[in-house]
Amino acid sequence: MRYITLLGSTGSIGCNVLNIVKHDLSFFKIIALVARKNVNLMIKQCLFFKPKYVCMINKKSAKILKDYLDSINSKIIVLSGIDNACNVSILSNVNVVISAMSGISGLLPTFSALKAGKRILLASKEILVICGKIFMQELKNNKIQLLPLDSEHSSIFQNLPIKFQKNLGKYKLQDFNISKIIITGSGGPFRKINQGNLNHITPKQAYNHPNWKMGKKISIDSATMINKGFEYIEARYLFNANEKQIELLIHPQSIVHSIICYNNGHMSAQLSYPNMQIYICYAMYYPNFNNKEIKLLDLYELNKLSFENINFNKYPCLKLAIDAINASQSAVIILSSANEVAVYAFINKLIKFTDIAIINKLVLNKLYFLEPKNIQDIIYIYKLTKKFTKKMILTKFNK
Numbered sequence: 514m515r516y517i518t519l520l521g522s523t524g525s526i527g528c529n530v531l532n533i534v535k536h537d538l539s540f541f542k543i544i545a546l547v548a549r550k551n552v553n554l555m556i557k558q559c560l561f562f563k564p565k566y567v568c569m570i571n572k573k574s575a576k577i578l579k580d581y582l583d584s585i586n587s588k589i590i591v592l593s594g595i596d597n598a599c600n601v602s603i604l605s606n607v608n609v610v611i612s613a614m615s616g617i618s619g620l621l622p623t624f625s626a627l628k629a630g631k632r633i634l635l636a637s638k639e640i641l642v643i644c645g646k647i648f649m650q651e652l653k654n655n656k657i658q659l660l661p662l663d664s665e666h667s668s669i670f671q672n673l674p675i676k677f678q679k680n681l682g683k684y685k686l687q688d689f690n691i692s693k694i695i696i697t698g699s700g701g702p703f704r705k706i707n708q709g710n711l712n713h714i715t716p717k718q719a720y721n722h723p724n725w726k727m728g729k730k731i732s733i734d735s736a737t738m739i740n741k742g743f744e745y746i747e748a749r750y751l752f753n754a755n756e757k758q759i760e761l762l763i764h765p766q767s768i769v770h771s772i773i774c775y776n777n778g779h780m781s782a783q784l785s786y787p788n789m790q791i792y793i794c795y796a797m798y799y800p801n802f803n804n805k806e807i808k809l810l811d812l813y814e815l816n817k818l819s820f821e822n823i824n825f826n827k828y829p830c831l832k833l834a835i836d837a838i839n840a841s842q843s844a845v846i847i848l849s850s851a852n853e854v855a856v857y858a859f860i861n862k863l864i865k866f867t868d869i870a871i872i873n874k875l876v877l878n879k880l881y882f883l884e885p886k887n888i889q890d891i892i893y894i895y896k897l898t899k900k901f902t903k904k905m906i907l908t909k910f911n912k
């Protein structure tokens with residue numbers, strides 16, 4: 514039986530998780546739900562899943578939720594703030610923590626869960642991106658089973674030998690005669706648009722991913738393709754891979770999610786329709802598999818799969834991400850933080866789509882930090898960069 518704390522229950526991933534739980538209440542039990550401020554959806558989730566705890570990061574939202582639950586004599590305990598999100602991630606009767614809060618907002622609860630020895634299902638790639646080394650070390654120290662929810666990483670994971678799956682961070686790819694891993698990306702909604710026309714892109718256009726339905730931040734990150742850069746970094750850490758062992762390729766149909774290449778020339782690809790339920794389901798039932806609800810791929814209907822090399826001039830944010838991990842962990846933190854600020858500035862129409870890459874590059878050039886030794890150092894770099902980027906946007910970019 515899986516007893517779950519779900520971080521980010523009101524988001525796109527969170528709702529997908531709950532959809533799977535709903536269909537198998539004899540195997541899954543929601544112990545705690547965590548979100549930021551979407552009270553209306555949280556009320557519906559509370560009424561259906563009856564968790565023991567619910568935590569809204571936003572205090573006002575927690576108060577509104579509590580007043581409502583009290584008014585119907587509910588026994589659900591309502592909490593607020595990030596400390597309580599950490600507390601519900603280490604409850605002794607929880608054995609799985611699903612990390613699906615936006616950006617790095619789930620960093621502390623996810624780390625608390627890691628230290629408490631919980632199985633972790635990780636959607637929030639930003640967490641691994643900014644503290645990959647420390648995260649993987651903790652994983653090894655505490656012998657934790659981590660299951661990636663990102664489609665590409667889940668597809669790679671599914672194709673790896675069990676020994677590798679059960680000991681992420683311990684083995685190297687060459688230990689299993691793997692020469693490299695290819696990760697695909699659709700190229701986002703603007704693959705066919707000329708560079709010069711990207712200036713006028715609106716947030717609404719950028720949310721419109723051709724193959725995936727996702728939250729706002731990750732949709733913009735997919736449009737700039739920095740998301741693929743973050744996935745590249747995530748894969749480097751998760752699969753203990755060096756610079757030459759991860760390759761990226763454009764694949765507009767999002768059917769082939771990854772390919773593992775062996776020294777003997779053999780290639781093993783993972784194919785499926787672009788549907789997060791497949792990957793979430795795999796992780797939730799691991800090591801068993803239960804995919805009754807999932808539509809199998811019809812290759813005849815698909816007819817054609819195509820692949821293209823990446824034009825890095827068109828996707829400067831992707832190039833910045835790859836360069837950042839090859840430079841240092843602090844460069845990755847700076848980029849991730851600057852990008853978060855820039856993306857929300859674009860969403861709020863303070864800057865142009867193309868300014869995101871310009872801002873990311875400027876901040877990377879301006880800031881320098883020593884390598885972080887612990888989570889506190891990481892948070893320090895992240896916060897300082899955020900402050901710096903906000904100021905830069907207000908002074909230089911605000912029209």
Ligand SMILES: NC(=O)c1ccc[n+]([C@@H]2O[C@H](COP(=O)([O-])OP(=O)(O)OC[C@H]3O[C@@H](n4cnc5c(N)ncnc54)[C@H](OP(=O)(O)O)[C@@H]3O)[C@@H](O)[C@H]2O)c1
Pocket residue numbers: 520521522523524525526527547548549550551552570612613614615616618619636637638639662663664725726727728729730731789
């Ligand atoms: N969506 C996908 O297909 C997909 C695929 C792979 C990986 N991911 C990763 O999964 C994570 C979640 O993505 P998503 O698409 O589900 O995002 P989303 O739809 O925007 O949902 C984000 C969730 O996080 C909560 N949240 C937002 N800001 C927060 C904050 N400052 N503090 C605490 N909680 C906060 C939201 O709560 P409220 O709604 O209550 O504000 C919501 O529950 C991201 O890291 C993303 O990169 C997503």
